Amino acid sequence: MPNYKLTYFNIRGRGELIRYLFAYMDTAxxxxxxxxxxxxAIKSSIPYGKLPILEIDGEVFHQSLAIGRYLAREAGLAGKSNLDQARIDGILDSIDDFLLVFPWRDADETKQKQRQEEYLANFAPELLSNLEKCLGDKLWFVGNSVTLADLFWDICSDTLEVYKPGFAQNYPKLLSVKDKVKSIPAIAAWIKKRPQTRE
Ligand SMILES: N[C@@H](CCC(=O)N[C@@H](CS)C(=O)NCC(=O)O)C(=O)O
Structure with missing residues (x-):
């Protein structure tokens, strides 16, 4: 088995998808x-200057979703067909687009909170209703079993919940996907033992 070394900050953030996948595979x-x-002091030594990075047998890989897709293929969570992979990617990229424009930081804390609230009020309903439409009456986003898309939705919506409690409360089907992800024994065990962080 390859030697895996994940470097990220002490938050769930963009590292958590990778941690979920390792937990799911029970991989050290x-x-x-x-x-x-x-x-x-570390930034300049990291290719592209961003985290997370994953070292696989000493080779450095970057971009959380590229790493996530690689691990999902190893885990059998990347989709059962080429078309399913495209369906999964569409969901990942839609959620990622939403997060990329989210106003995470502003020098002025009051303004920051206000901009975050406005962003969520204006744009979250569109994302959520599109995701719910895509889920339809299925139990999982793509196919008939858990995939990378369900894990990513669970992790990202947990983070957005910190910024807007009840963020997805009007979307019970989306919430049921989260419940199912969190009930996977390996994920439940990871959630229980992981360091507790705000986001
Ligand atoms: N698209 C990249 C984004 C990476 C990214 O922006 N990482 C942030 C933390 S979430 C970071 O390294 N920030 C510190 C910096 O830019 O100096 C990914 O998903 O890995």
Whole structure:
């Protein structure tokens, strides 16, 4: 088995998909969590200057979704057909588009909170209703078993819930996907033992 070393911050954020996948596969890895104060000194040594990175037998891989797709293929969670892979990618990229434009930080904290609330009020309903439409009456987003899309939805919606409690409360089918992901024994065990962080 390859030697895996994940480097990220001590948050769930963009590292959590990778951690979920390792938990799901019951695969050993080093979960290195660097502090924000140490980051400026480390940044220039990291290709592309962003985290997470995953070292696989010493080779550095970057971009959380590229790493997530690779691990999902190893785990059998990447879709059973080429078309299913495209369906999964559509969901990942739609959620990612939403997160990329989210106003995470603003020098002025009051303004930051206001911009986040406005963004969620204006744009979350469209994302959520599109996701619910895509789910339809199925139990999982794609096919008839859990895939990378369900894991990513669960993780990202947990984060958005921190910024807007009840973020997806009007979308019971989407919430039921989260319940099912969190009931997978390996994921439930990981959630129980992982470091508790705000996001
Ligand atoms: N698309 C990239 C985004 C990576 C990214 O922006 N990482 C942030 C943390 S979530 C980071 O490294 N920030 C520190 C910096 O840019 O200096 C991915 O998904 O891996």
């Amino acid at each position: 890895y080093e979960d290195i969590r660097i502090t924000f104060s140490d980051w400026p």
